[in-house]
Amino acid sequence: MFSKKSSIVAILLVLMLTFSVFAVGCTNTEQTAGDAEEKQSENNNSNDEAKDDEKVTITIAGGAVGNEYELTKKGAEMYEKEHPNVNVKVLDTPDLADDRLGLYLQFLEAKSSKVDLYQLDVIWPGDLGEHFVDLNKYGAKKVTDKHFEHIIKNNTVNGELKAMPWFTDGGIFYYRTDLLKKYNLDVPKTWDELEKAAKKIQKGEREAGNPDFFGFVFQGNSYEGLTCDAIEWLYSNNAGKIISDDKKITVNNENAVEILNKIKGFVGTISPEGVTGMGEEDARNIWQAGNAAFMRNWPYAYGLGNSEDSAIKGKFDVAPLPHGKGSPASCLGGWQLGVSKYSEHKEIAADVALFMTSEKVQKMRAVEGSFNPTIPSLYEDEEILEANPFMGELKDMFVNGVARPSAATSPNYAETSELFYKAVHSIITGEEKAEDALEVLELDLQDATGFETGEPTKSN
Amino acid sequence: MKKMSDLAKKEQKLAYKLLLPTLIILILIAFYPLGQVFYTSFTDKEFASSNETHFVGFDNYKKLLSLNIEELEPILNENGEQKIDPETNEPVYERPIDVLPREPVRYKEFKVFNIFGKRYVLGATDPYFISALGNTLTFTIISVFLETVIGMIIALVVNSNFKGRGAMRAVMLIPWAVITVVSARMWEWMLNSNRTGFFNILLDKFNLADGQIAFLSKDSLQLPSMIAVDVWKTAPFMALLILAGLQLIPENLYEAARIDGAGKVKQFFTITLPLLKPSLAVALIFRTLDALRVFDVFQVLLSSKKYSLASYNYFQLIKSREMGMASSIGVVIFVLIFVFAVSYIRLLGVDQNAN
Amino acid sequence: MQTKIAKIGLKKIGFWLLLAVIIIYLAFPFYWAVNSSLKTQAQLQMTPGTFVPRDPDTMEISVFLGNYKAIFQNGEFLRGIVNSTIVATATTLLALVTGSFAAFALGKLRFRGRKPALYMILAMTMFPQVTVLTGLYAVITTLGLDAIFSMILAYMLFTLPFTTWVLTSFFKDLPKEIMESAQVDGATPFQTFRLILLPLTAPALVTTGLLAFIAAWNEYLFALTFTSIDPEARTIPVAINYFTGVVARQEPFGETMAAAVFVTIPVVLLVLIFQKRIIAGLTSGAVKG
Structure with missing residues (x-):
């Protein structure tokens, strides 16, 4: 028969071992995390300065619904054409918002530098803001007034612009x-x-x-x-x-x-x-x-x-x-692009974010994929309206947008x-x-x- | 202590050698994550946050498990009689929210109940956790029981000799083989709240209901639906393990019993069941363990309408990002599983020393 | 005499009836998935839903194969099958080999620390997956393992305790005379294990192997996280969950069902193949006490 004593011994053993191993592991990871941060800042300087001689890869974690993946890739290629030393990689993530959030949280908890740009739901800049850079410091200020005001307001947390509006949605x-x-x-x-x-x-x-x-x-x-x-x-x-x-x-x-x-x-x-x-x-x-x-x-x-x-x-x-x-x-929905603080190439990543959310790319995505632009003037664009006659009506509803x-x-x-x-x-x-x-x-x-x-x- | 014989020493050495690979894997993948869960459960760590983490002792456990009972006094009208709600015609009592303590920690309403003509409220600091605990235990006990019974019936049927039993063994495993996440969606579709869902079509065909039963949002139907899904999915697991156990029972025992004139039923209780105990115990342990950790069906079918412990744990981690709290929920599940495992082992007496 | 025959006949009918009920119970929801996988969106939305795919207007039987076409054109899905096969097979083999070693020690050998070892192994699997995920992810990033290998290793968390415990219980059941007679013949304990115990417990090995295989085949949460950065390594459950509609929010339900139906078939075939071996092993009369 199973005796009481040995069961207690077993539990204690498990606890002790796990604790001791954890204590070692814990200090280790803290150290490595610290190291990584230091290295990262070093890298940052060197990389941004030495842009010319080596090719930099920027990874965007985003959606892959229908032709979304292809269109993001197309946008990326447009950027690569203008910046031959940058390679933009698109990483697809699940469509289910909770699954995507769970994944992002794992990346961010691990302070992973593997993803530079995150496609963010309209409600995430608030909660995840601490992991994203202030895009106003990276040149976004010039373009924010082109976008819907209430989205910019939504993406601004404690005065910092955490993400660029990419495409919008509303009830x-x-x-x-x-x-x-x-x-x-x-x-x-x-x-x-x-x-x-x-x-x-x-x-x-x-x-x-x-x-x-x-x-x-x-x-x-x-x-x-x-x-x-x-x-x-x-x-x-x-x-x-x-x-x-x-x-x-x-x-x-x-x-x-x-x-x-x-x-x-x-x-x-x-x-x-x-x-x-x-x-x-x-x-x-x-x-x-x-x-x-x-x-x-x-x-x-x-x-x-x-x-x-x-x-x-x-x-x-x-x-x-x-x-x-x-x-x-109309409840505000939609997706934004944010630059991770753990990215090794924040400058370039921010530049990619500004490019992907620019009029040019948003127009391409609206025409070819019916993604609703976050730039009001695009709702009067003839090409877009020809491809999506329904978008003209939507603008009036998006103007009633209420952000959560x-x-x-x-x-x-x-x-x-x-x-x-x-x-x-x-x-x-x-x-x-x-x-x-x-x-x-x-x-x-x-x-x-x-x-x-x-x-x-x-x-x- | 007796000095070990050479042979015994050799045996012991071999045993350690054989356990070595398992131990290495254990150290590699289990110790750090498991240790981290234990450790984090005593802190206020937030998930994916740069906020400083503090050691908080048993605070998380206290917050999960604190209960409190208060009496709700009747509310009287001018004549000193109890007020009656004009809308519902029910007597009016104090509201739980006015009675439950708020300092130093706030208790929230979990359940209102009547004993001996008096009304009480059971408050909890985390009523969702308490109800998740209740849901999970109810779910586990009922579904594991049903799975064992159904699994046993399937195993006995499949174990008897008939044409096509090879195919039957394959059919038997279909539910277990369907990918868990997808099977949850498959059932969600079957349980749809209108006549696109199989059960509503069926009930409507036989005129038993109007075809609009909301299996997944009606409180009284939620747990039974979960149990039905889980029993379907995992009865094959039970059946297969029981079947393997049945096949280890020597046929000559049954022959001897038949010669003694024992009937099928008697054979089952005197031979099959006792000899099945060890495999049954292991099957029960692993089934119970899985049931106590049940996640997919609850998360897909009920999301946050009703929680299991593991799905509450998930939502705590993803939504509130309270990792310390989520870890202590994990530890509570761990302890529950341990208690169940130990009681099975003791009840079924399967932990004798090696013979 | 006649009543006896009638009784036997009645028993037979009862048996087949029971069998029919069991088959319907186990297979019908799967049939419903097959039925759904052969419907278009409009057919799925019909009220009342039909037991075979029918045209919404004419109510004629009309089978739609587009969902299957879509999954075969999906490269990720096909790659997922390959990945899942690799991961689940490797997991099963690793768990069976290490598990049977450990189980032999735990079930048949005398040594100090046996019970703590048994419980420690079980303790590996007592936490819900969500809870250990973060720690495990940290281990894997620290060790720098690639996605496929990390899945195999991580799946040990739930397969190894399972194979070890089940096999221990089966080894323990085998009469000790077998071991003793082997020892008399001069076999080392390990030879006894390899040449006598393993073949005798073949049904248990195949059974645990199958159950472990399916568990690894179906695992979702770990796979989702570990393959997030490496799309090439995605397994079937993840690939299915990456199915999307034409536009965001649309759930490709028909395709999901088609994929579910399609990937269940190899597993069922696997069962068919291995089940024959179990029966063969048994009828040869190897397991007689």
Whole structure:
């Protein structure tokens, strides 16, 4: 039989060995990390000066969706042509945001110099800012005013520009033109109008023999996407954006309670019960099968909805999202390029970042890959509009862009958002009363960020 | 102590030699990462952050495991009777948020419950962890039990002689062979909350439901769904290990039993089960170990709607980046697994010395 | 007499019924994956979904092979199969060899420190992968190992304890008379191990080998991290997760299912081949106490 004594001995042995080995290993890595940093700074000087005689490789960690990889590569080749001594390598990373973030965190924890440029989600400059250089010091200042102001603001953490905007995204409202006509309705402008229209169409379509039909689908799962949807609800009802730009917790207010209760009322009536488990793709699957009258989603669903085998091809259009007491809001999404502090060639890397985000490359990506530019003037570019007639409409919606409070909460945005979407989820599933959940959320946010409470900023 | 004989010494030497490769691998890949987890669990280290790390003793463990119970007093109206909520018609009590202590550490509501007509709130400093612990234990106990039973049935069936059992052995391993991450997505699709999902199609066909059941967002259906997915995926693992054990049981024992007139059922309990114990114990240990660390299914299917210990650990690391806290969750899982492993070994008595 | 025959017949029917239930239970979700892999996006979105791919308008059976075409045109996927085969095979062999050495010592030899050794080996695998990932990544960068080799080594974390423990339990079960008689014949303990114990426990070896192989074949988190910088070394689970839609956020569900179906086939074939060996080893009557 297994005796007590030997089990304790075994545990102790494991603990002792692991601890001793760790103690040795720990000092080792610290040393090597320090060494690496020193070496790095040496390298930096020598490399940047001796640019001419050796070829420098810059690695961009980015996305590889569809032709994204090819287009980034094309951009890289354009740069190489102008700078023959630089070799730009593109490293593809997973499309799943959490997987990509996890990977980046491992690189950054290891202070890896293997990646020089990171493609960053719009919410990451805040949280990961300490690992990225201030691009204003590398010549970005001259070009920032060309880009959407709210994206530059989002990417600026404590006065430092952590990343260059590369392509943008925003929440938009999809509606079925054929059904609005059939039921003689206008495009809903407010949440109340949306509810009414959705009810009418849903009733009609179900009576016409489609039991799977719903009025409105959105992203209600407990994940970052819900933060996007909910910040649009809140902001469009003058309930602020969780935490204000001047670092006040504003989420616990009457307008927020009101709008969240309204959305809760949608669940199980004009929206399926299962909407509280849906992400972008779940919503799109219902929508594209012709089983929904309205949808909140990102612009990506537009092209897919018009694809050859789509049930709703040519039967829908987009508009700004509905609003409550305030004006319509569109959650800011999209990707940026940031230069790692651990890069051995920061100057060159920054130069590559500025090139990749320049008008020239953004235009190429817009024409060939439908990536939404972050430069407003490009939305009037004829070539771009010819390739993507739909982009002209998008600009008006992106102008309503509301950034999630990632810069204000830096480096605690991820935690803030997780607390927020969990609270919202508990409200729309009916587990908690809105008043209670928001009160608890307020306390949780105080714990997480250490900020005071304040009044929400109004959207109009 | 007795002096060892030469032979025994030789045997001991050989044993150490044979263990050497394992030991080298262990030192190479296990000691530093495992030691780091133990060490970090006593610090406030943040992941991928230049913030200074401090030694915080058992603070992380305290934060994970602290519980507190408070009574919720009824709220009275002017007449001294308990107020009734006009909307829900339920009696009104104090709210947990007003009762639970906030200093020096804040307790959050975990569960409200009634005993002897009084209402209490169970507070926890980290209610998500406590519920992750509960979810993981429930998940582990039920799914390992079901996997053992189903695995045993499959193994016994496959072990009997019939045409095509070779093919059956291959079919049997399909679920275990499907890539874990993908199988989670496959089930997510089958559990879809409308009639694109297999289960909703089926229930709708037989008029048992309206085809809109949200298996993954309805609280009461979440854990059962997880268990169903896991049992499907890993029952073959159990079955294969049990099968290997069954095949080591000498056939002549059964022959002798048959001559004695013992029925199949009796044979199972007097021969099969006792002789299967060692392989069953090992299978149980590894199955339980995997179940306690369950990650993929929870992360893919429930994300942050409901946590397992490992998926909570993951979100702590990726989202809050509290590496110290994440490490202590890892250590808690480690301890849990150790307790389970030791109890299996003792219950099934498989750790006798070498014979 | 007749009732007896009826009873046997009933038993037989019961057996085949049970077998059918088991097969449906195990294989149906896989069938659903096959079914999904043969559908277009529009067919996947249909309500209610169909049990065979059907055209949304005419409801005629209409099979779509585009998902399979897409995965075969994906170089990373095909390379992933090669990488996964290398990694999983090497992992299995390494884990079986070192594991059976250790298991022989732990199961059949007398020495001091046996139990602590057993528990230490098990302790290797008691942490969730996410927790040890960072430390492991640090070890691998410090040692400067290439991606394939680091995966093989890292997979020892979960395969080695498994093979060691399972084999220990099987070695222990073998009657000690076998060893004693071999020793009388003048064989060294190691010869006994190699010539007698190993062949006798062939079913256990094949079983543990298969389970370890599949575990290594399916591993995702370590592979994702270790191959991040080296796309050439990506294994199948990682390659599948790198599948993307035409645009960001679109999940290529049909392709994912096609890939899942396709990579399950070699594993199932592997099982078929090795299962025959198990049965052969057994019917030869080698394992009689």
